[in-house]
Amino acid sequence: MEQTFIMIKPDGVQRGLKLITVDQSFAEKHYADLSAKPFFNGLVEYIISGPVVAMIWEGKNVVTTGRKIIGATNPAESAPGTIRGDFAIDIGRNVIHGSDSVESAKKEIALWFPESPVNWQSSVH
Numbered sequence: 017m018e019q020t021f022i023m024i025k026p027d028g029v030q031r032g033l034k035l036i037t038v039d040q041s042f043a044e045k046h047y048a049d050l051s052a053k054p055f056f057n058g059l060v061e062y063i064i065s066g067p068v069v070a071m072i073w074e075g076k077n078v079v080t081t082g083r084k085i086i087g088a089t090n091p092a093e094s095a096p097g098t099i100r101g102d103f104a105i106d107i108g109r110n111v112i113h114g115s116d117s118v119e120s121a122k123k124e125i126a127l128w129f130p131e132s133p134v135n136w137q138s139s140v141h
C-alpha cells in the first residue's frame with residue numbers, strides 16, 4: 017500500500033484551506049449515536065468551539081489500524097506512541113477522532129465529504 021506525507025504549511029493553516037468549523041446541528045449529526053450520553057452537550061460544544069482538520073485516510077484495514085495509531089479514547093489509557101497517548105490530556109479533550117467501524121466510517125465520510133468519490137461507489141447513497 018502506497019503512502020504519502022502531507023503537511024499543511026503555515027500559510028495553509030493561516031488561510032484555513034483545510035480547516036472546517038462546523039455548526040451545532042452538524043456536530044449533533046456527527047455524534048447522533050451519543051445523543052443520550054450525559055457528556056453529549058459538552059462534546060458538541062467542544063467540537064464546534066474551533067476549526068477542525070477533516071481527513072479521509074485510506075489503506076488496508078485502515079479503520080482498525082487508524083484507531084491503533086490514534087490510541088484509546090481515554091488518554092489515561094492510551095499507550096505512549098499513539099496520538100492520544102502522546103498529546104491528549106483528558107477524555108473530553110482527546111485531540112483526534114477516528115471512525116469506530118467501517119459502517120460509521122461510511123456515514124461520517126458521507127456527512128463530512130458529500131462530494132467525495134468514495135461516496136459515488138458506496139452504499140450510503
Ligand code: CMP
Nearest residue numbers: 050055059089107108109110112113114
Ligand atoms: P471520539 O472518538 O470522538 O468519540 C466519542 C467522543 O466522546 C470521544 O471521542 C470523547 O471525546 C467523548 N467521550 C467519550 N466518553 C466520554 C466521557 N466519559 N466524558 C466526556 N467525553 C467523553
